[in-house]
Amino acid sequence: MYKQLQIEVFEWLKSKYDQDNSFTFSVRQKASKGAELNYFIGTEKSKYFATTFWFVPVSYPGSSGDLLSLVFDLRKKSGIEFFFQLNQTRDPQDSQNSYALELIKNIKDKIGDRFEHVYAGSENNKMEFFGVYSTPKYSSFQDLLPDLEVMISEIIPIVDEEIKSLKNIHPDFVAHRFTSNEQENMLQKMHDRFKRYKIVEDLENELEEDEEFDGTAEPEDFRPPLNQILYGPPGTGKTYTTISKAVRIANPDFNINQPRKGVKEEYQRLVKAGQIMFTTFHQSMSYEDFVEGIKPETKEGRVIYDVKDGLFKLISDKAKDNWISNQFKKGKLSFEASFERLKDEWEEDNSMKFSMKRDGNEFTIMGFSSKSISFKKASGGTGHTLSINTLRELFYGEREITSKGVGIYYPPILDKLQMYSNKGQEVEFFKNFVLIIDEINRGNVSQIFGELITLIEPDKRLGEDERIELNLPYSKDEKFGVPPNLYIIGTMNTADKSVEALDSALRRRFVFEEILPDYDLKELDYTLYDFQVSDILKTINSRIEKLLDRDHSIGHAYFIGKDATTIIDSFYRNIIPLLQEYFFCDYGKIGLILGSGFVQKLEKESVFADFDYSDSSQYDQKEIFEIINHKDDPAGFKFALQTLMKK
Known part of the structure; x- marks a missing residue:
């Protein structure tokens, strides 16, 4: 369905352009791996794709999309959804990004009341975000087309006018609708890409026939x-x-x-x-x-013990929250985001009250731990806690509220979280x-x-x-x-x-x-002391494999980006110490690998005291080796390398 929807959207946009050359739109320009035959930005794995109608260059840390985008989303089980989104950093570092931020604020003010499903990001967020959404109910492109036509017929003229007005104020602002020449160039690049990669796909027999494609198959590299x-x-x-x-x-x-x-x-x-x-x-x-485990912590001068999440559980809960909240309607905050809002508001006013059904029965939050919320009843009773996990399950409808015990204290906090959630912020994609x-x-x-x-x-x-x-x-x-x-x-x-x-x-x-040593890396395609670096590495490893195994090879990282000086450091700080560890200081074997230019045998007279011991001769005959130091001797190192390479 993903590929078919792209084709239908493209044919619709192209037909509008053919009828009116001022109606221009973007198509994918780069052949990213796995998306070589895609019409638009986005991937089949992400289950959404996007186009834009304007050229407005912006750049900031983490930016990867357009300032203004029309997005088609297939992640909802209930159907296809489309939306128009505006997204820009609130911390622009140059005039172009500042103008872009001003632009989307102006557009937001003009569009705000015209559509039923509109969501704006919180003022506390790092990004200025605004979106106009359909509902995820459409089963096909033809089903959504009438509503889509209405949306773009209202939004595009507003954006065009706001760009024109802002450029009158800031003549150096770079922003315009794509020209027909730009459109033709984009289309030509897309067709050239299709022609080039379609041949490759056919030769490798990796592309299934369209009629057999069900929208779930993905290239192996992207799974x-x-x-x-x-x-x-x-x-x-x-x-x-x-x-x-x-x-x-x-x-x-x-x-x-x-x-x-x-x-x-x-x-x-x-x-x-x-x-x-x-x-x-x-x-x-x-x-x-x-x-997870029980860990001590100090609160108000007292040592208490509480269950603390470990590394895996922390990231797992965050991933789970995103996975669950992605099932929800766009624009709603996840539990974690809503819960952070609650804690922030409590930090500013820790006397905030939560009303029960019975008038006058208000309770206050006393503090938060990693697992629970402690609260004080209207009667003054303390020592009561609510489970954060239970609150999360209630938030996502995975558990029913009970009217017994502390269960009656969950609804007021849950209402507060839902209030944050319904206000919405930037789209939280899967x-x-x-x-x-x-x-x-x-x-x-x-x-x-x-x-x-x-x-x-x-x-x-x-x-x-x-x-x-x-x-x-x-x-x-x-x-x-x-x-x-x-x-x-x-x-x-x-x-x-x-x-x-x-x-x-x-x-x-x-x-x-x-992951084995890669001798074909382009970073190893250079010479030092008249030897190809990749050949030096290969020679050393071939000898290690003979004496030990390939699990103890020397990695290519020790040879990347070296010069005549740093390669000496790499030998004496990395390679030789590794060999000493591998062979437990059996310098004879290290000598078989590096050669006599790096390892030498010491000829010494008997070092033992005079003593009548029958086995003393065998110790006198024991061979002793040492590593030759060429750290400050490039000429000596070159000779040692020649010996290692048998040259």
Whole structure:
């Protein structure tokens, strides 16, 4: 359905352009992997795509879309939805972005009262957001077309007029409807792309026939496993690769094929946004650190013990909240966002009262913990708490309100949260979340994961037919399950501990990808001391494999970006220490790898005291080696390298 809807939207827009060349629109220009034959920005995995009618260049950290967009959304089970959205940072760093912010504020003021389903972002948000929405009820493009025609016939003239007015005030503002020449150029690029990639797709036999496509099939590269482990020798870029994989999963629309700096900036943005979390396993890591446990904290001079969520549960709950709230109508805040509003308001006025059904029975919140809300009754009684998880389940309709005990205190707070939610903010699209576990095999994985070993299985995730929810040992009153939008990426250093040493139950639940030294990297295509760097690495590793195995190879990272000086540092700070660890200081074997230019045998007379001991001669005959120091001797290092390469 995704591909068919794109075709129908394109043909509709193209027909309007053919009738009137002033009606212009954008089409996808770049052939992002997996979207080579798409008409518009967006991917089949994201289940939405977008076009725009104006050229308004904006740029700010995290920006990836247009200022003004018409979006078609297929994520609702109830049907197709379309909406017109305006989105811009409230912290512009230059005049162009400032003008763009002014523009969408002006448009918002003009459009605000014209449509039934309109949502505006909170003034507290970092983004200025405004959207006009249809309802997710349409079963086909023909079904939604009449309402779509009405929306754009009203919105486009308003935007055109506001751009014209703002350019009169700010002549340097870059903004205009696409010209017919620009339209023809975009269409030509799109057709050239289709022609080029259609041939490739046909040759590889990867494209299904349109009549057999049901809207659910996706290219294999765009269906990453929920649980995967990258394993390989040190220095092969496992952690480096996890960053790229995590960004690609968390933001499928991001162009991963760009300089590393841009990828790292996007990674940091996603970490800050809470979509990616990074941790490293170690011997002291426990279930209580990873899932949940009872931890002490000091409040008002008293030490109290409370159940605290661990790293996994924190990101899992965030992913679950996004997954559940995405089932809701656009423009409504999620529970987490609404709950943060409540806490912010309470921080400003902690005397705020919540009214019960009976007049005069008001209670106040005394504080928040990670699991509960403590409150004071109208009678003055304290020591009472409400479960945050129960409040979350009530918010999403997963539990019914009870009229017994403290159950009667939930509705007033729930009403407050619903009030925040109904005000709406920027559209909260469905998001993927990623937990990176570096050095996963260095911890006691069975003890750390506990019951998660079962819950992380793809078919046991929430939303699946075989889903499992269970009570965790510390927070016994709440059910816990792992959502389908949480991905786990682990790394393993095979020189540290073999793959076989990982718990077999956990291994069955992960997909393993081996990361080996890559001798064909373009970063290794250079020479040092008259030798191709990739050849030096390959020579060293071929000898290590003979003496040990390929799990103990030397990674390509130790040779990337080196010069005549830094390659010497890499040998003496990284490569030689690794070999000493691998061979337990058996310098004879290290000499077989590096040669006599790096390792020499010491010829010494007997060092022992005079003493009558029958076995003393065997110790005198023991060979002693040492590493030759070329740290400050480039000429000596060059000779050693020639010896290593047998030249």
